[in-house]
Amino acid sequence: MARQPAPPPPQTPPAPIRTPENLRRYDLLLAGLDLLDQAIAVFDATPKLVTWNKAMVRLLDMPESLMQVGTPFEAFVRFNAERGEYGEGDPDQQVALRMASVRAFEPHYAERTRPNGTVLAIRGVPIPNLGFVSLWTDITEQRRYETLIQQQNVLLESRVRERTAELLSAKTELDDIAAALGRSEARLQTIIDSIPALVAYVDAQQVYQFVNKGYAEWFGIDKDALVGRSIASVFGPEAYAQIAPHLARATGGERVSYEYVREGEHGRKVYARSVVVPEVGEDGAVAGFFVLSIDITEQKASEAALVQAQKMEAVGQLTGGLAHDFNNLLTIIMGNLEAARERCGDGVAGDYLDPALRAAQRGAELIRRLLTFSRRQTLEPTAVDVGQRVRDMTHLISRSLTESIHIHTRLPDSPLYAHVDPHQLENALLNLALNARDAMPGGGSLTISVGERHIPESQSMLVELPVGDYVQIDVSDSGTGIAAELLPRVFEPFVTTKPFGQGSGLGLSMVYGFVRQSGGNIRVRSTPERGTTVTFVLPRTEAPAPEAPAPRRGERTRAPVQRPVLLVEDEPEVRKIIRMQLTDLGYPVIEADNGVEAESMLEHVPDIGLLISDTVMPGGIGGRELVQFARLRRPDLPVLLITGYASGQAISDVQDLDVPILRKPFDRTVLERTLDTLLSDVESPA
Numbered sequence: 001m002a003r004q005p006a007p008p009p010p011q012t013p014p015a016p017i018r019t020p021e022n023l024r025r026y027d028l029l030l031a032g033l034d035l036l037d038q039a040i041a042v043f044d045a046t047p048k049l050v051t052w053n054k055a056m057v058r059l060l061d062m063p064e065s066l067m068q069v070g071t072p073f074e075a076f077v078r079f080n081a082e083r084g085e086y087g088e089g090d091p092d093q094q095v096a097l098r099m100a101s102v103r104a105f106e107p108h109y110a111e112r113t114r115p116n117g118t119v120l121a122i123r124g125v126p127i128p129n130l131g132f133v134s135l136w137t138d139i140t141e142q143r144r145y146e147t148l149i150q151q152q153n154v155l156l157e158s159r160v161r162e163r164t165a166e167l168l169s170a171k172t173e174l175d176d177i178a179a180a181l182g183r184s185e186a187r188l189q190t191i192i193d194s195i196p197a198l199v200a201y202v203d204a205q206q207v208y209q210f211v212n213k214g215y216a217e218w219f220g221i222d223k224d225a226l227v228g229r230s231i232a233s234v235f236g237p238e239a240y241a242q243i244a245p246h247l248a249r250a251t252g253g254e255r256v257s258y259e260y261v262r263e264g265e266h267g268r269k270v271y272a273r274s275v276v277v278p279e280v281g282e283d284g285a286v287a288g289f290f291v292l293s294i295d296i297t298e299q300k301a302s303e304a305a306l307v308q309a310q311k312m313e314a315v316g317q318l319t320g321g322l323a324h325d326f327n328n329l330l331t332i333i334m335g336n337l338e339a340a341r342e343r344c345g346d347g348v349a350g351d352y353l354d355p356a357l358r359a360a361q362r363g364a365e366l367i368r369r370l371l372t373f374s375r376r377q378t379l380e381p382t383a384v385d386v387g388q389r390v391r392d393m394t395h396l397i398s399r400s401l402t403e404s405i406h407i408h409t410r411l412p413d414s415p416l417y418a419h420v421d422p423h424q425l426e427n428a429l430l431n432l433a434l435n436a437r438d439a440m441p442g443g444g445s446l447t448i449s450v451g452e453r454h455i456p457e458s459q460s461m462l463v464e465l466p467v468g469d470y471v472q473i474d475v476s477d478s479g480t481g482i483a484a485e486l487l488p489r490v491f492e493p494f495v496t497t498k499p500f501g502q503g504s505g506l507g508l509s510m511v512y513g514f515v516r517q518s519g520g521n522i523r524v525r526s527t528p529e530r531g532t533t534v535t536f537v538l539p540r541t542e543a544p545a546p547e548a549p550a551p552r553r554g555e556r557t558r559a560p561v562q563r564p565v566l567l568v569e570d571e572p573e574v575r576k577i578i579r580m581q582l583t584d585l586g587y588p589v590i591e592a593d594n595g596v597e598a599e600s601m602l603e604h605v606p607d608i609g610l611l612i613s614d615t616v617m618p619g620g621i622g623g624r625e626l627v628q629f630a631r632l633r634r635p636d637l638p639v640l641l642i643t644g645y646a647s648g649q650a651i652s653d654v655q656d657l658d659v660p661i662l663r664k665p666f667d668r669t670v671l672e673r674t675l676d677t678l679l680s681d682v683e684s685p686a
Contacts, residue, residue, distance in 0.1 A: 022177070025166065032162065038155060039136035047073040047102060047131060059120070059136055074099055084115055105132060111139070119143055125191055153197050153292045154277060160188050160210065161201060161279070161290070198272065198293035204286055206231045206247065218272070218295065220265065235262065243274070250276045250289055259296070271300045327364070327644035328574050330665035334360045335577030338667055364665050381421045381518065383544040386471050387411040387450045393426055394448075397433045404443025405436075411450050418471040418538035420518050425538075428511045432475040432534050435508070439479025439532060449474040453537050465521050470537040477533075482526040490524055511536070563609025564588045568598040568626065569642070570617045574664075578612070578642070581668040585675070595621025599629050608637065610679075615643040615661075627657050638678055642666075 030051070033040055039056035043049055049071040057067055066075055077098050081091035086098075101108065105126040113119050121137040167181035192199055193213035201210040208227050216223040219234055231247070232240045239262035246258045257275045264270040274293040281287045337360060341353040390409060398407055418425075429448070436446050453472035460467050482490060491512040508524075515522045515536045522536035565587045569575035572593070579589045590605070592598040596619050602608060611630055615623035623641045630637050644664040662674050 021173070025170075029162070029166075036155065037138070041134045042127075042131065043073050043134065044131040045105075045129070049073070049076075050131065056136065059118075059138055073102060077102075085112070102132075125187070127187060153192070153195055153199050154275075154290060156188065156192050156195070157199050157201065157210075157290050157292070160185065160192065163188065164210075198274075198291075198295070200291040200293075201288060202231060202291065203288040204251070206289075208234070209288065215291075215293070218270075218293070238262070246276065247289075250278050251286055253278050253280055253286055270295065270297045272296060325644070327664040328571055330360055330364050331644070332573045332577055334364075334665050334667055335581060339580060360665070381419055383417045383541050384420050384422045384425060385415040385543075386418050386420075386425070386473065386538070387416055389422060389425060390429065390448055390450055390473075393429055397430060397446075400430065400434060401437045401446070402443065405440055406445045408445060408447040409449070410447065412452070415543065416450060416452060416471045417541050417543050418518075419541040420538050421514075424514045424518075428514050428536075429473075429475070431508070431511055436475065436477035436479060436532070439477055439481070444478035444531075447474070447476045449476075452540070455537075463521055465519075465537070469540040470520065471540050472535065472537045475534045476531060478531040481528040481530055481532055482524070483528060487524065487526060491522075508534075562588070563607050564590045564605070565610045565612060566590055566592065566598060566601055566605075566608045568592045568595065568611070568613040568617070570594055570614060578671070581671050582612075584668060585672050587675075594619040595623075595626050598626055602626075602630055602633055602637075608634075610675075611637055611639045613639070613641055615641050615645065624657065627659055640674065640678055 033053035036053055036055055039059040041049060041052040041056055049069060056062060077095050080086060081094040086094045107126060108124045110122045112122060118138055119140045121139045123135045124132055126132045163181055163185050170177045198215040198218050199212040200208060200215045202208050207230050211223055211226050216226050239260055242260040246256045249256050255277050259273045261269050261271050272293045273296050274291060277290040278286045279288045337353055337357045390411060394407060394409060433446060451472050453470040455463060455465050455467055455470060457467050490508050512522055518538055520536055520538040524534050526532040565582055567575060567579055567589050570593050575591060582589050592601055595617050613623045613626050627639055630639060639659050640662060641659050642662045642664060660678055
């Protein structure tokens with residue numbers, strides 16, 4: 001569509017002289033704009049259309065009747081409203097709303113999905129005292145790959161180059177034209193400086209000719225000081241070696257993209273992704289390069305943290321599976337040791353069997369701790385002696401640290417109880433200790449202190465805690481500390497001070513979540529090169545009621561049932577141990593090694609007085625199905641489930657059945673106490 005330049009406004013500066021050369025340049029500018037994929041239009045202050053490109057007709061499906069110099073902006077808006085471009089609603093209200101926004105002459109950006117599914121990015125930029133420029137971009141595909149910013153910046157940079165070249169070529173001919181182009185360039189420079197991307201132009205000798213504000217700030221160099229310097233001098237030898245092969249390809253006329261890493265402030269590594277587009281002259285030679293870069297440091301950190309988190313999850317799943325097998329093995333070991341102990345003299349038992357039994361019990365405790373730290377153990381809050389818990393944890397923590405780190409504890413003389421999940425407390429202490437270890441690569445000291453803390457009304461609002469008594473835990477190290485700018489973000493997920501791949505950035509956020517969910521609060525104080533102190537408080541509570549003494553061996557709190565116990569367990573050795581324990585307790589036992597056989601027994605043996613079943617068994621019928629079958633056939637039959645799993649699908653599948661679950665390994669005393677409780681509840685329901 002032929003377009004004539006709009007008549008100049010009757011104001012200074014004077015209009016450019018319409019020489020053939022100027023008209024040729026104007027036609028060249030319009031032809032260049034018509035080659036753009038984006039639609040562009042310039043409106044004056046009235047606002048009315050001044051100029052546009054062919055993409056505006058193609059991209060917006062505008063009728064030829066509207067594409068005239070002087071067409072009011074409102075006509076375009078009304079046309080869009082009446083054909084449903086703005087969605088459902090009153091077209092007059094839609095027009096009024098958009099015209100009010102346009103008359104404000106403020107920069108704006110919006111995205112709109114057209115009825116045909118095309119997604120448009122709409123950007124308006126005011127031209128002070130003259131009008132505004134509107135740019136429409138089809139971002140349907142770009143939105144999918146999130147590269148809209150690249151195309152916009154390449155387009156804007158291309159306009160800077162074109163306008164700058166026009167200014168230089170016209171400067172010798174007409175000072176008025178040079179001044180007008182200078183003002184236009186300043187406006188575009190403001191736009192480019194506002195874009196959250198790094199934009200630059202370098203010549204064929206790899207010397208910077210233009211950079212935007214973001215590019216200069218990325219390198220920590222003033223814009224004016226950066227222009228005129230070579231890429232090699234700005235990047236430094238190490239970073240330049242990474243990008244030199246890509247620049248060599250760009251010199252041959254190839255568009256290239258790459259990522260690089262360099263050392264930023266305070267020695268912190270920063271990452272960027274760049275696209276280099278060569279500028280080819282009329283002679284076919286590369287005259288320079290347009291550079292568009294994006295800071296991807298946070299993205300890299302998130303990717304590394306995600307990989308680390310996935311590794312942690314894989315370790316947790318592996319630990320949960322191995323725990324099942326270990327718990328079965330420990331059940332066999334502990335059961336046989338206990339049986340041998342009763343059949344041997346006190347001398348043999350004290351010298352050989354008791355140490356082995358204690359070692360097996362420590363193994364069971366170790367499995368429990370591993371499941372806790374892999375976040376696969378079912379956890380519940382209770383009254384915990386914090387000082388004693390720290391004392392018990394010291395040995396485990398010391399094994400996790402290097403020999404050059406010394407642990408000190410400051411614990412109260414009398415017990416201080418907090419209402420908290422003991423396993424999550426252990427997990428939090430271990431996380432903080434590991435963070436301290438990583439902050440002291442050359443060694444140092446780790447101090448864990450426990451004390452009382454009262455929150456008065458004057459401090460309640462400040463610390464975001466109710467008035468009351470708390471237990472305070474301080475974990476201090478003499479390590480490298482945390483940078484001041486990072487300190488406010490330490491509790492955010494995926495924020496870490498460690499190098500990429502060496503930390504998930506989830507440790508402190510998990511500790512924060514645990515403390516806040518427990519009704520406490522946490523803060524971090526740190527001085528670079530002097531160390532860090534993490535202080536958190538937990539609600540104080542009374543000591544737990546003393547447990548009733550367990551019956552001595554041989555004593556019974558109740559008589560066992562006289563009807564047979566159906567024991568269902570697919571592991572023969574485990575089944576043998578449990579059968580032996582039940583027999584010693586006076587229970588008659590019949591056995592089944594799978595759910596199918598157990599269902600048949602429940603169907604045809606009416607004398608069964610108690611069902612004890614494993615939760616996961618081969619054959620398609622596990623503990624859940626067996627419980628449901630028993631309740632259907634024998635609704636009054638007492639049921640006890642046993643499992644070597646600590647959590648996961650095996651536990652979640654049966655938690656809604658309201659059936660007690662006994663976790664392996666267990667000894668005869670625990671089994672006896674569990675059965676007494678179960679049968680007492682059945683005989684005297686609440």
